[in-house]
Amino acid sequence: MHIPDGFIPLWQAVIYYIIAIIVGFYSIRWARTSLDERKVPLLAVLAAGIFAIQAMNIPIPWGTSGHMVGAALVAIVIGSPFAGFLVLTTVLIIQALFFGDGGVTALGINIFNMAIISSWVGFYGFKWLKPVISEVPAVFVAAWASIFLAAIACAIELSLAGTFPLTLGLYFMGLYHAVIGMVGEGLITTIAFLAIKGVRPDLISGEEVGSHG
Amino acid sequence: MHVGISQIESESGKKSIIHSLDGRIKLIITLCIIIYAVYTTKIPVLWVMELYLLVLILVSKVSFSYALKRVLLILPFGGFIALFQPFIKPGVVLYTLPLDITITYEGTIFGILLLSRLIVCLTAVVLLSSVTPIQEIVNSGRRMGFPRELALILSLTIRYLFMFYDELERIRNAQKTRCFDIWNKKTSYMWRLRQIAYTIVMLFLRSYEQGETVYFSMLSRGYSGESDMYQEKKKISLNDYLFIVLTLILILSIELIRHFYFI
Known part of the structure; x- marks a missing residue:
């Protein structure tokens, strides 16, 4: 889902950059007021872990393999979409600048999709679904939706950029990520969530960090 | 990669x-x-x-x-x-x-x-x-005006990136020596998926705990919210x-x- 350089016109890339910077500003503020800014190092090391996690191949039926994004997992476990944003943004910047995974001018748009949409959908999906369908299914659906909606956004953005037609893009990106998201993100996040709950239940706050101050 | x-x-x-x-x-x-x-x-x-x-x-x-x-x-x-x-x-x-x-x-x-x-x-x-x-x-x-927090996060992440890559390599090697293969049809699909999820949990927890340790050791050496990176x-x-x-x-x-x- 990493959009490379040259697929998004510069003026559109600037818009996504501005959105990313605004959310970034609020994330830093969140880290300062709610998380205790000094805890920022913890998120930084966690980002290194997520980086390695993204390199793990996950088998998908029919012979392809996918990998995890992890935004939903971080947002749900730490208890804030801002945490997901900070961790994923760090990962995306390093991927763009050093590995060429996702473009440099397209960094804003990739942050928009994989750090903003994924984290917020993952976190609020979980929070809103939990009372309705109980905890574990909520993790699964939220994690799946975090990838699926990011892929849909990606298809819409590419069509806005005039690079790929909308219907075809929705079909390819949507279908592919609907399947990959179910296994790679949904199932894995659910198993991971349960395992973390078993080993370090203290980590999972369940409550929104800083919602009361 | x-x-x-x-x-x-x-x-x-x-x-x-x-x-x-x-x-x-x-x-x-x-x-x-x-x-x-x-x-x-x-x-x-x-x-x-x-x-x-x-x-x-x-x-x-x-x-x-x-x-x-x-x-x-x-x-x-x-x-x-x-x-x-x-x-x-x-x-x-x-x-x-x-x-x-x-x-x-x-x-x-x-x-x-x-x-x-x-x-x-x-x-x-x-x-x-x-x-x-x-x-x-x-x-x-950072010298060109990256925000302080961002530069700090990035530089810390990079420090640990190599460590977790090595960790991942070690886990992969350990799995390989036990003949674990994500495509091996002799084991059930869900079982294989669970093994991968556990590896991911391993990396997640290790990086989280490492993060806690780093944070505490930085704190005990006088790290505060206003700390900045040393610039040569x-x-x-x-x-x-x-x-x-x-x-x-x-x-x-x-x-x-x-x-x-x-x-």
Whole structure:
């Protein structure tokens, strides 16, 4: 889902950059007021872990393999979409600048999709679904939706950029990520969530960090 | 990331004129080249840029096959979209294949444009990361006005990146010695998936706990919210100026030539 350089016109890339910077500003503020800014190092090391996690191949039926994004997992476990944003943004910047995974001018748009949409959908999906369908299914659906909606956004953005037609893009990106998201993100996040709950239940706050101050 | 992360780091440790340039200069030049490549819509312009980058790779003594391998490995997703263009963009039909699939002139040109842009941008990033240690790029970014928190997070992440990659390699080797294979049909699919999820949990928890430890040890050494990264003072030398001027002149003259001859 990493959009490379040259697929998004510069003026559109600037818009996504501005959105990313605004959310970034609020994330830093969140880290300062709610998380205790000094805890920022913890998120930084966690980002290194997520980086390695993204390199793990996950088998998908029919012979392809996918990998995890992890935004939903971080947002749900730490208890804030801002945490997901900070961790994923760090990962995306390093991927763009050093590995060429996702473009440099397209960094804003990739942050928009994989750090903003994924984290917020993952976190609020979980929070809103939990009372309705109980905890574990909520993790699964939220994690799946975090990838699926990011892929849909990606298809819409590419069509806005005039690079790929909308219907075809929705079909390819949507279908592919609907399947990959179910296994790679949904199932894995659910198993991971349960395992973390078993080993370090203290980590999972369940409550929104800083919602009361 | 299929080219080992440590190989990237070892390439960046070589010595050459390009390696010895100031990190800021290399970062600015890379950004200029990428932005110009995304801006231009002329294919020959992109080819000249690529040629320039190849010359830089040659001068920097970075292994050619290594650079090529890295560019090729990142190409697929974008390349796929570029290869699709001749079939989806409306325009003058060049060929009609069975099943009413048409290849258009506009689509072909647009596809080549996207692919050329992609290759130029990828070469630029590969060159940057091959001639500059990752940490130095972040330090340069901080000197150029990256926000303090962002630079701090990035530099800490990079420090632990290699550690967790090694960790991942170790886990993979351990799994391999036990004949674990994600495609092995003799075990149930859910079981395999669970093993992978546990590995991911392992990495997640280890990085989380490492993060806690790092945080506490930084705290006990006087780290506070106002702490900033130590910056070694570095002067920009004549070589640096020369290099940046050369690149800007090149971009400017390409743009001028294009302006007068192409349109």
